[in-house]
Amino acid sequence: MSNSTRSSRYFIFAVALILVLATAGSAQDWIRTGTGLGMEKVRIAAADFKPSTQDPKNADLLKTFNDTLSNDLDNAGIFDLVSKSFHPLQTPGQPSEVNFSAWSSPPPNAAMLAFGNLGVTADKVSVQGWLYDLKNQASPQVLAKQYSDSATADAVRTIAHKFADEIIFRLGGGVAGIAETKIYFVSDRSGHKEIWMMDYDGENQTQLTHLGSISLSPRISPDSSRVAFSSATKSGWEIMMYSFDLNRMVSFPRFGGMNLSPSWSPDGKIAFSSSRNGYPNIYVMEGSGGNARRLTNDQGPDVSPTWNRKTGAQIAFVSGRTGLPQIYTMDADGTNLQRVTEQGYAVSPNWSPNGQFLTFSWMRKYGPGDPGGNDLYLMDIASKQWVQLTHDAGRNDFPCWSPDGRHIVFQSHRTGSDQIFSMLADGTHVKQLTSKGGNTQPNWSWK
Amino acid sequence: MKHQMRMWVLFVVALGAVAFLAACGGHRKLPAPPPPAPPEAQLPTASLAANPNTINAGESTTLTWQTTNATDVSIDGIGPVDPSGSRQVTPATSTTYHLIAKGAGGTQDATARVTVSAAPAAGQPPAENLTEQELFAKNVRDIYFDYDKADIRASEQPSVQGDAQFLQQHSSIHITVEGYCDERGSTEYNLALGTNRADAVKNALVQAGVAGDRIKTFSYGKEKPFCTQSTEACWQENRRGHLVYEK
Amino acid sequence: MAAAASEFESSSLRRPLAWSVGLHVGFTAFVILYAMFVPSLRGQGWGAGGGGEAMGATLVTSVPLPASAEQTNNVLATESKGLAHSEPKPVEKEPEAIPIPDKNTKTKQKPVTTATQRKPEPEREETNQIPYGEGGPASGPYTMFSAGGAKGGFGFTGGGGDFGSRFSWYVQAVQRKVSENWLKYEVDPGIREANRVYVTFDIARDGHPANVQIEQSSGVPSLDISAMRAIQRIDTFGPLPPEYSGNKVSVEFWFDYKR
Numbered sequence: 001m002s003n004s005t006r007s008s009r010y011f012i013f014a015v016a017l018i019l020v021l022a023t024a025g026s027a028q029d030w031i032r033t034g035t036g037l038g039m040e041k042v043r044i045a046a047a048d049f050k051p052s053t054q055d056p057k058n059a060d061l062l063k064t065f066n067d068t069l070s071n072d073l074d075n076a077g078i079f080d081l082v083s084k085s086f087h088p089l090q091t092p093g094q095p096s097e098v099n100f101s102a103w104s105s106p107p108p109n110a111a112m113l114a115f116g117n118l119g120v121t122a123d124k125v126s127v128q129g130w131l132y133d134l135k136n137q138a139s140p141q142v143l144a145k146q147y148s149d150s151a152t153a154d155a156v157r158t159i160a161h162k163f164a165d166e167i168i169f170r171l172g173g174g175v176a177g178i179a180e181t182k183i184y185f186v187s188d189r190s191g192h193k194e195i196w197m198m199d200y201d202g203e204n205q206t207q208l209t210h211l212g213s214i215s216l217s218p219r220i221s222p223d224s225s226r227v228a229f230s231s232a233t234k235s236g237w238e239i240m241m242y243s244f245d246l247n248r249m250v251s252f253p254r255f256g257g258m259n260l261s262p263s264w265s266p267d268g269k270i271a272f273s274s275s276r277n278g279y280p281n282i283y284v285m286e287g288s289g290g291n292a293r294r295l296t297n298d299q300g301p302d303v304s305p306t307w308n309r310k311t312g313a314q315i316a317f318v319s320g321r322t323g324l325p326q327i328y329t330m331d332a333d334g335t336n337l338q339r340v341t342e343q344g345y346a347v348s349p350n351w352s353p354n355g356q357f358l359t360f361s362w363m364r365k366y367g368p369g370d371p372g373g374n375d376l377y378l379m380d381i382a383s384k385q386w387v388q389l390t391h392d393a394g395r396n397d398f399p400c401w402s403p404d405g406r407h408i409v410f411q412s413h414r415t416g417s418d419q420i421f422s423m424l425a426d427g428t429h430v431k432q433l434t435s436k437g438g439n440t441q442p443n444w445s446w447k
Numbered sequence: 448m449k450h451q452m453r454m455w456v457l458f459v460v461a462l463g464a465v466a467f468l469a470a471c472g473g474h475r476k477l478p479a480p481p482p483p484a485p486p487e488a489q490l491p492t493a494s495l496a497a498n499p500n501t502i503n504a505g506e507s508t509t510l511t512w513q514t515t516n517a518t519d520v521s522i523d524g525i526g527p528v529d530p531s532g533s534r535q536v537t538p539a540t541s542t543t544y545h546l547i548a549k550g551a552g553g554t555q556d557a558t559a560r561v562t563v564s565a566a567p568a569a570g571q572p573p574a575e576n577l578t579e580q581e582l583f584a585k586n587v588r589d590i591y592f593d594y595d596k597a598d599i600r601a602s603e604q605p606s607v608q609g610d611a612q613f614l615q616q617h618s619s620i621h622i623t624v625e626g627y628c629d630e631r632g633s634t635e636y637n638l639a640l641g642t643n644r645a646d647a648v649k650n651a652l653v654q655a656g657v658a659g660d661r662i663k664t665f666s667y668g669k670e671k672p673f674c675t676q677s678t679e680a681c682w683q684e685n686r687r688g689h690l691v692y693e694k
Numbered sequence: 695m696a697a698a699a700s701e702f703e704s705s706s707l708r709r710p711l712a713w714s715v716g717l718h719v720g721f722t723a724f725v726i727l728y729a730m731f732v733p734s735l736r737g738q739g740w741g742a743g744g745g746g747e748a749m750g751a752t753l754v755t756s757v758p759l760p761a762s763a764e765q766t767n768n769v770l771a772t773e774s775k776g777l778a779h780s781e782p783k784p785v786e787k788e789p790e791a792i793p794i795p796d797k798n799t800k801t802k803q804k805p806v807t808t809a810t811q812r813k814p815e816p817e818r819e820e821t822n823q824i825p826y827g828e829g830g831p832a833s834g835p836y837t838m839f840s841a842g843g844a845k846g847g848f849g850f851t852g853g854g855g856d857f858g859s860r861f862s863w864y865v866q867a868v869q870r871k872v873s874e875n876w877l878k879y880e881v882d883p884g885i886r887e888a889n890r891v892y893v894t895f896d897i898a899r900d901g902h903p904a905n906v907q908i909e910q911s912s913g914v915p916s917l918d919i920s921a922m923r924a925i926q927r928i929d930t931f932g933p934l935p936p937e938y939s940g941n942k943v944s945v946e947f948w949f950d951y952k953r
Contacts, residue, residue: 040870040873042866112863133862133863135862136859136860136862136863138859138860139859139860142863142935169932170863170867170932171863171867172867172932173867173868173870173871173928173930173931173932174901174929174930174931174932174933175932193670214670216634216635216638216670217634217635232667232670235663236665237638237666257642258638258639258642258665258666260635260638260639261635273635273639275639275642275646275666278646279642279643279646280639280642280643299643300639300643301597301636301639301640301642301643302639303635303636303638303639304633304635304636318633318635318636320595320636320639320640320643323595324595325595325632325633325636345632347632347633347635347636348633348635361633374633397633397634398633398634440634441634450708451708454708454711454712457712457715457716
């Protein structure tokens with residue numbers, strides 16, 4: 001493979017780039033570059049890990065591990081995962097057992113192979129995992145990892161997430177995987193609307209608040225230390241904080257009036273909607289609750305701000321100042337107001353991590369008496385070009401980007417009740433994450 | 448001569464044919480356009496409201512309902528009733544009243560929920576408060592809004608004036624105006640719109656002479672709807688500023 | 695007229711008169727018959743359906759068909775390294791290079807036709823919408839890898855010359871990232887073919903590209919600039935493999951553009 005005809009210092013081998021020349025092809029470019037979903041998916045096979053010890057707990061833990069690893073790689077959006085039915089009968093548990101030709105020729109036809117072993121000893125589980133480049137028999141190893149933790153299903157799941165994230169990071173051009181990220185949401189299954197959290201794939205759904213009131217709009221801080229939300233008190237809606245460092249609610253200044261929809265900037269400030277001085281307008285305050293200043297000054301109602309996560313210099317929000325709610329952007333000091341949507345009913349904007357896109361819920365054809373056909377849209381802010389992501393699937397709202405910029409989590413009424421779904425940022429691979437009670441307003445962690 | 452005769456005959460026949468065809472064509476033209484829908488096929492409409500919808504045990508509330516195109520109207524727990532009317536009821540526990548309106552065009556139903564909370568706070572002479580609260584329930588009306596609007600429409604002005612008058616007559620009463628929205632649209636935007644609606648009602652009352660410090664505002668958006676059907680009647684029912692008696 | 699006509703032979707006017715009356719009768723009968731029968735055929739349809747909805751429907755349904763043709767191309771060309779047949783080594787390394795150029799030549803016409811087909815659509819769209827299916831699924835009609843006659847190559851320097859063989863997975867990630875970030879519309883659409891452009895850049899330890907330079911221009915400024923921008927647009931390729939001991943890797947990148 002390395003027999004270069006030029007000097008040994010230089011080794012040119014051509015990796016061809018084939019580029020489309022249709023002028024209309026420019027239309028799709030911005031989605032491709034912006035979401036990193038790209039064109040060429042790596043064909044990867046995740047072999048079932050083999051047991052390395054004789055412990056009876058191995059079987060269940062192996063099943064959890066293998067399922068989680070496959071799901072994580074499949075969900076990543078950049079892989080073409082080889083179906084398990086194409087796997088050769090012999091699966092390797094050690095590098096010496098890898099049969100390159102069996103995996104790289106049809107039917108599996110894989111370019112990459114993840115394999116390894118898992119074994120329980122006493123109460124600890126130990127996992128070894130490798131990622132091999134099947135096209136490079138001379139030096140195939142891309143990753144070699146070893147993990148050890150207590151022998152529980154949760155720990156094994158976390159190990160699988162970590163290993164999947166490593167693979168995604170290496171092969172995905174340096175963008176971290178989302179397998180260890182969390183989603184915060186509102187659920188009414190306890191009888192009241194409270195703030196809950198879960199893993200990005202819907203596992204481990206846990207209740208955080210027990211306020212017995214109505215708590216809405218959870219938004220996690222950039223460092224995942226606190227979740228801000230809005231809750232109904234006797235005197236009005238107030239912004240409240242739940243701390244993960246202390247695992248309980250922490251105090252936060254009360255302002256009076258209706259204080260709604262908090263949103264974090266990358267440097268820890270909070271934008272929110274407040275009616276403390278009259279009509280609901282957009283305000284910004286420090287993450288501690290101090291130094292609140294007003295950004296918009298109109299009858300509004302102005303609500304649902306979202307920061308440009310890349311620069312922290314712009315805020316998009318919803319305003320009903322012209323009638324039906326429309327989306328606007330402004331600089332973080334309230335100047336340079338620009339209108340983004342021209343018609344219909346547009347709400348719930350969320351800015352992508354790379355600063356390029358807004359996703360929002362939009363009813364474009366609007367008429368009184370219409371029961372509501374809100375669909376999710378993706379818009380390139382610079383060019384104002386947009387793409388519709390959901391179609392004919394009931395009311396969809398509250399889209400939120402994943403930190404890798406490739407996924408969107410949202411709420412949808414398509415099954416008859418409000419549930420939370422995730423999908424790739426091009427609208428494919430829709431997966432239902434919740435099913436109990438009514439679940440709304442999901443928010444994805446930043447890392 | 449014969450030629451001329453033949454021409455005239457042909458002419459008359461032609462005229463006759465034209466006249467004949469015109470008559471017949473005109474005749475047949477009539478049934479061609481589709482007939483308008485017969486009025487008796489229209490779906491009945493129904494709306495039911497309880498005022499006030501939160502009471503203390505032992506108090507009563509007034510159910511008010513309106514129906515159109517219905518021949519057979521009944522309310523669960525009460526029995527058959529007039530197509531439109533009102534009735535005072537005294538439920539012992541929280542009840543959802545269910546009205547069913549049947550007509551030739553179909554059936555429509557409407558619900559109204561009455562929440563019965565525990566006995567009134569101690570320390571106040573019950574008879575006085577009950578009376579004032581009953582009066583409040585009888586005379587103070589909620590203000591209804593158009594879709595996505597927070598301005599008081601002309602048809603609601605009488606209610607506003609009536610409410611302001613009552614509040615000026617009973618100058619010790621404090622109230623909270625709660626803003627509500629119908630189920631369509633987004634949670635967050637509706638909370639903000641509800642805020643504007645509550646403020647609009649408060650401003651209207653203040654302009655009519657009620658002291659502003661007697662009026663608090665709150666917004667529920669679409670969080671605590673009065674009814675849950677996906678019909679225009681229920682949506683209008685929910686788009687309101689709701690005046691709540693505060694002690 | 696009638697008086698004048700009577701001075702002539704009356705017969706000469708009778709025939710035209712008969713024709714006139716006959717045609718009038720015939721026309722009137724036709725109009726009446728038309729009015730009688732045609733409304734009964736179309737009357738039910740007038741009220742139903744809005745013009746607006748029909749408009750909306752065609753926007754969505756008419757477009758994906760050409761797009762799916764593009765989709766087929768993409769599936770074939772996932773191993774995009776294939777066009778490097780001018781270099782002997784890659785042919786050994788990636789045997790699937792050989793069949794792909796054949797498919798590419800066959801499908802060369804398709805992007806052209808679909809391009810012309812698609813040109814009017816953005817103008818029709820006063821609302822900036824990318825029709826569904828065109829901006830759609832990642833494996834779908836981005837049309838990026840359908841053959842269009844452009845090919846390029848990478849070379850990695852540093853580390854004793856064997857970076858590419860030891861870390862081919864990293865090279866592939868770099869190639870994918872650059873192709874993803876290439877915005878073709880930045881190249882002047884009037885250009886049909888250009889000389890090879892050479893661009894060099896370094897990849898630092900943390901994966902950040904730096905020092906992007908045109909080593910040899912293609913002679914077409916928009917092509918040169920679009921090549922540089924593709925790389926400058928990238929934040930990171932991912933950190934260099936830990937097994938690689940160097941501080942950075944130099945990449946020489948060449949690109950042939952051909953419509």
